[in-house]
Amino acid sequence: MAKDVEVAEPAGTFSAKDYQDPPPAPLIDAEELIQWSFYRAVIAEFIATLLFLYITVLTVIGYKSQTDSDIPGVDPCNGVGILGIAWAFGGMIFILVYCTAGISGGHINPAVTFGLFLARKVSLVRALLYMVAQCLGAICGVGLVKAFQKAYYNKYGGGANELQDGFNKGTGLGAEIIGTFVLVYTVFSATDPKRSARDSHVPVLAPLPIGFAVFMVHLATIPITGTGINPARSFGAAVIYNKEKAWDDQWIFWVGPFIGAAIAAFYHQYILRAGAIKALGSFRSNA
Template sequence: MDEVQGKKDYVDPPPAPLLDMEELKSWSFHRAVLAEFVATLLFLYVLVATVIGHQRQPACQGVGPLGIAWAVGGMIFVLVYCTAGISGNPMYLANQLSGHINPAVTLGLFVARKVSLVRAVAYMVAQCLGAIFGAGLAKSVMKHYYNTLGGGTNVVVAGNSKGAALGAEIIGTFVLVYTVFSATDPKRNARDSHVP
């Protein structure tokens, strides 16, 4: 194995331990969990506020779907940039970076043994609580619009089935997780993959 590893121009990080209870004693673990909570809270707040802001404007005067997409993409970029360096166990540094912001990403990284079960569960709980608090913050700031416009929730558009909407969500989630795996692949840095 060492001979094969020696010929590679990258190093495969070791898989994360399945159950690492020592993480619970580490300040960096708790800091990373807090970062997940705050990042998800901010993401949901900005997303819900942007959608409500769009919905309350007269036709063709709001930010539109493209503006909402830019708000979502921009927030993901900023939040991942701000939280990705908040790490866990230095031995598994490449595996246990924060900045997931989405339980689907955390679940995918757990299945691939990039994060331990303890970290995955803690991240997902923090992300769900962050989402609840983020939506609650949006509701408290703009209660009237939040209540009258349905809280900025998605609906299945007339002419589409719930099955088609579910399929689109599954495909979108797959693309998100696939992108995270691609961006964090240790082989990509070694080949200068961002340069044609």
């Protein structure tokens, strides 16, 4: 990992590193509760998650209806396929993170919020209200799909995440842990101020790698769990669909993403950014 870049002063001394890490967020910041910007961010998370679920669940149901072998004359090769579904999820994350990053940070996922909370990027109050807003947004987004296309929604599974036939719960849990690790690790890397300073000659639009991470994870895990990596997405679909199978496997789509997010936060903050070593006072980056 590259050393922190330091710039020589005219007097022969060295200035501080050429990037600034934001200060750690307080555990509980009561002042947030009286600021309009805080509630604006919560509303942004609600609307973004609503739009995310509306578009992606419609895509899933549309694909299933276009390839339904029970309908005479339907070509099983019709529809967008798994590749198209993965693009829908990744593309919507790219769009929505781009739109909301300057307002709420563009989390749109309780696992992302949890990882950023563990890294002291957001306060406990903000993290909890974001998660509530995300889950409510997901429920409303899927509810709109059902309201507009109830017959198709009920017939084709409501876009609910379920462990697919042939895979055990351990495999499903592992897929959710690793998939969420990839996503949250990408979030940390794409928004790292040190990376931005070190690689300023290679401009990177942060929502782009985040959207691609979601796309790639969906390609790998749709055949296993339908791809959760977002507890709000799985919860919202389960609430509206409300069938036994969706609830039987629901714990996988909470435990897996939260474990994956925690591992990603630890890896980035304490291994790549050497937080544990610096905390012990045994290491300093030298010029």
